[in-house]
Amino acid sequence: MKKLVVMGGGIGGVASAYELKQAVGSDHEIILVSDNPWFEFTPSNPWVAVNWRKPDAIRVDLDEAMSRRGIRFIHDPVVRVRPADDQLDLSSGTVLDYDMLVIATGPRLAxxxxxxxxxxxxxxxxxxxxxxxxxxxxxxxxxxxxxxxxxxxxxxxxxxxxxxxxxxxxxxxxxxxxxxxxxxxxxxxxxxxxxxxxxxxxxxxxxxxxxxxxxxxxxxxxxxxxxxxxxxxxxxxxxxxxxxxxxxxxxxxxxxxxxxxxTGIDAVMGIDGLSNPRGFIPVDEFQRNPTYANVYAVGVCVAIPPVGKTPLPVGVPKTGFMIESMVTAAVGNIALALAGEEPRHRATWNALCLADFGDRGVAFLAVPQIPPRNTNWSSSGKWVHLAKVAIEKYYLHKVRKGTTEPFYEKFGMKLMGAGKLRGQA
Ligand SMILES: Cc1cc2nc3c(=O)[nH]c(=O)nc-3n(C[C@H](O)[C@H](O)[C@H](O)COP(=O)(O)OP(=O)(O)OC[C@H]3O[C@@H](n4cnc5c(N)ncnc54)[C@H](O)[C@@H]3O)c2cc1C
The missing domain is CATH 3.50.50.60 (FAD/NAD(P)-binding domain)
Known part of the structure; x- marks a missing residue:
């Protein structure tokens, strides 16, 4: 039995833990370690800021959610990743061994x-x-x-x-x-x-x-x-x-x-081969770190170059759709590696974004995220606000219940099916 550790209990980490559990969890131990006892649905934060949501309404207790799915949850910040030793140093002084690691620790806010x-x-x-x-x-x-x-x-x-x-x-x-x-x-x-x-x-x-x-x-x-x-x-x-x-x-x-x-978090900063100078984790096309093949990364912590030169530095966003596809690729490749096979799953790296304005909003779908694109679509209307409310409800339900369906992909396909993208997709 191998120990598969996921670092970070956000959108990327929780999805990784659930998908790993479903893919290989009957034969291997899955552990989620986070510095936060809750999953927080970050896209709803702007509503919290104007008092349209209370923080508790967008939080899920990770201990409860993980134990329901047979995943061990450790609430203890990782203070250092030691990829040469396959170990994590936790803030309590505990040393956590792993056979495979998924880094999903999002950003440090600089x-x-x-x-x-x-x-x-x-x-x-x-x-x-x-x-x-x-x-x-x-x-x-x-x-x-x-x-x-x-x-x-x-x-x-x-x-x-x-x-x-x-x-x-x-x-x-x-x-x-x-x-x-x-x-x-x-x-x-x-x-x-x-x-x-x-x-x-x-x-x-x-x-x-x-x-x-x-x-x-x-x-x-x-x-x-x-x-x-x-x-x-x-x-x-x-x-x-x-x-x-x-x-x-x-x-x-x-x-x-x-x-x-x-930037990336302090626990990975300055580790040769694991992180770049800003602390982001470089990955290959299979979400694997090129230096440490048993380390994968998903979400905001992944290193992605900017789309082009701009007078001031402007970074590429990592959104839910893209993160979800990174998770599915990483988990698929971890399952292959455990079976002694070569990786073959690649993330699609598309962007689906709904920007809510409180009464209406703007939506866009970029496939792939980096131009030139096959789908380059944007639209606006009251439906965007309603869709955003529905997404919040659906996503929190998904985290509470531990389901693994590819949420953003399904939603994106629904948009296309609804004809909103006709002629563009
Ligand atoms: C305000 C806001 C709104 C957004 N809205 C949207 C949107 O509407 N649609 C969309 O597609 N994208 C949106 N995004 C972008 C993106 O989807 C989110 O940032 C998303 O939360 C990123 O997921 P993640 O798992 O990579 O990182 P995070 O959600 O940040 O999760 C990182 C996790 O790692 C944990 N962690 C950090 N340090 C440590 C440590 N040392 N040890 C252990 N655990 C640690 C954190 O506590 C957290 O649980 C938004 C981003 C922001 C900031």
Whole structure:
């Protein structure tokens, strides 16, 4: 019996544990280790930030969910991966051996790369559910004492959809609270154009997102770097197409939410062959680390190069559809390796994204994620908001019950089947 350890209890890690259990769990031990006792449905964090959800509504107790499926759960942060010894050092001092490892630890949030950025500085966050809950309190204060709002992403970020989502959701909430007229809003981003998303756009996301921002009177600054943040003031610099500095300016705010750049977690940082200089895990076409063949990686922690050159660094997002396909490929190849066979499963790396605006939204499907593409589709409407609510319900059910169906793929296929992609797919 081999020991198969999954690190990280998020979208990638939980799916890996369940799929491993189903594929090889009768002959091998499956262990999930996480620094968080809960699975948190990260895509719902922007709703927590405006009090449309309570944190408990989007959390699942991992101990309960895993024990129901016969998976051992360890709630103990990994402080160091030692791939040469096939061991993990846990924060309690325990040393956990593994035969095969799946790394699914998502990002470290690099707020520290910009002075004053993040919840320990002067801007809010929706990256973690706790951050979003703290943001909800700031939003309450904003409604009591309205003032300017600055929302966006930092240079080097690889996640843009939630910044747009939060801007639109907050705008909807402020209108409902009848204070929107006293809240000037600005969207600041390193993207070379609105709707780039780190994907060089998908379909007409540039036109769709610009139009939404215009309709809601949200000003925007693209190609902008955040230099530093002080209490109530953000210092930014626009850059020219060649990357040189253009004009610097300041943005005053009563509330600001900025998505930071990501790195890999400290436990893998600086391990030759396992991680790159930013701490992301390089993988081959089979989700395997090229140096340590018994180590696989899925999700945000995987190293993916940017789609092209931009004046400021703009990273590629890793979304649910893509993560799900990475998991299925990794688990399939682990099953083959255990049977002494060569790997043959490859992730599809497509992107399906639904950006909710609170009352309507924008959806896009990129197949494959990196252009040029076979499917390059985007659309908008009230149906996107309704679909996002349905996805949350369905996904939390999936995690509670331990089902392994490829959720995003099924949903994407349904969209195509519904004719929404006719002529595009
Ligand atoms: C606010 C937000 C909204 C998003 N919305 C969408 C969306 O609508 N649709 C979409 O497709 N994608 C969305 N994404 C992108 C992506 O799907 C999510 O980021 C997703 O949660 C990534 O899954 P993951 O498993 O790679 O990482 P995570 O979900 O971040 O999971 C990582 C796990 O590892 C654990 N961990 C971290 N460090 C350690 C350690 N040292 N030891 C043990 N465990 C550790 C963490 O606690 C966590 O449980 C969104 C991202 C964000 C930030």
């Amino acid at each position: 707020f520290d790369e910009i002075e004053g950025l993040g919840p320990e500085g002067f801007t809010s966050s929706v990256c973690k559910t706790d951050h979003a809950a703290a943001t909800a309190q700031v939003v309450e204060k904003l409604c009591e004492a309205p003032g300017p709002v600055v929302i966006g992403a930092a240079q080097g970020a690889s996640c843009y959809g939630p910044a747009y989502e939060y801007a639109f959701i907050l705008e909807t909430e402020l209108r409902r609270r009848k204070v929107r007229d006293r809240v000037p809003m600005t969207f600041v981003t390193p993207e070379p154009y609105i709707g780039h998303f780190g994907l060089d756009g998908v379909g007409d996301t540039k036109g769709l997102m610009e139009s939404e921002l215009r309709e809601r009177h949200i000003k925007w600054l693209t190609n902008h770097r955040i230099d530093r943040v002080e209490s109530g003031v953000m210092h930014v610099t626009g850059v020219k197409p060649d990357g040189s500095d253009a004009e610097s300016s300041t943005l005053e705010f009563a509330h600001s939410m900025i998505l930071p750049a990501f």
